[in-house]
Amino acid sequence: MKPPRVFISYSHDSAEYKKWVLDFATTLRNRGVDAVLDQWDLRPGDDLPHFMETQLEAADYVVMVCSEKYVEKANAGEGGVGYEKMILTSSYLSKIDSSKVIPIIRQSGTDKRPTFLKSKLYINFSNDADLEYSLDDLLRVILNSPLYEKPPIGANPFKPLEGARPDRVSDGVKEVMKAVSKCYEGRAEKYVIFDCIVRSVSMHRLTLDQYLKNAVDQGLIKWYGSKSLIILQEGIDYLISHGIIDA
Numbered sequence: 001m002k003p004p005r006v007f008i009s010y011s012h013d014s015a016e017y018k019k020w021v022l023d024f025a026t027t028l029r030n031r032g033v034d035a036v037l038d039q040w041d042l043r044p045g046d047d048l049p050h051f052m053e054t055q056l057e058a059a060d061y062v063v064m065v066c067s068e069k070y071v072e073k074a075n076a077g078e079g080g081v082g083y084e085k086m087i088l089t090s091s092y093l094s095k096i097d098s099s100k101v102i103p104i105i106r107q108s109g110t111d112k113r114p115t116f117l118k119s120k121l122y123i124n125f126s127n128d129a130d131l132e133y134s135l136d137d138l139l140r141v142i143l144n145s146p147l148y149e150k151p152p153i154g155a156n157p158f159k160p161l162e163g164a165r166p167d168r169v170s171d172g173v174k175e176v177m178k179a180v181s182k183c184y185e186g187r188a189e190k191y192v193i194f195d196c197i198v199r200s201v202s203m204h205r206l207t208l209d210q211y212l213k214n215a216v217d218q219g220l221i222k223w224y225g226s227k228s229l230i231i232l233q234e235g236i237d238y239l240i241s242h243g244i245i246d247a
């Protein structure tokens with residue numbers, strides 16, 4: 001599988017902060033993510049606007065490391081000079097598909113985000129003691145490996161009391177037993193011919209086969225050879241209790 005490409009956007013707050021971002025990006029690469037960072041991929045003489053546009057468009061995700069200074073610069077909008085400002089200018093950020101932007105917080109006691117990220121859930125990387133947990137949350141999103149998968153919806157356990165379709169199992173078995181009772185009339189033998197049952201119902205042959213099986217499984221009837229059926233005592237009781245025949 002092709003590693004997901006992630007562009008890391010941040011502000012150059014200090015040398016120490018840049019080192020933290022470098023370590024963060026290195027960890028992502030060590031764990032299966034194609035992290036793109038200016039400290040590796042941008043050299044003196046490179047075209048800054050071109051680098052920004054191409055990397056933002058090519059990325060599967062954009063991780064925005066939100067320090068206090070990052071938020072201030074992002075909210076300041078267009079204008080200004082310097083690479084840090086360019087990285088955060090709204091003219092570039094507006095081109096990013098919002099669904100692939102992941103804000104992470106690296107601040108001291110706050111969770112400030114740029115205005116355009118206010119509604120987005122974020123991952124907090126501010127507490128060094130919890131970095132592994134935060135990193136796990138981030139990687140599960142980037143690598144599409146959720147901790148919990150949404151289960152499928154089960155079948156509706158309830159059926160309406162009114163307006164029910166007449167081909168439910170209980171109704172289908174009843175129709176079959178009516179046909180069995182009808183085919184018994186006027187016969188001296190203790191069995192009924194299967195063809196008589198087929199002619200006595202209006203349901204599809206495959207549906208009939210299924211309801212016959214249901215009736216056999218319920219102990220109402222049983223096969224007598226391959227072309228005849230015998231009604232059992234349980235079946236006679238069924239016919240009486242359902243008003244199909246008189247007691």
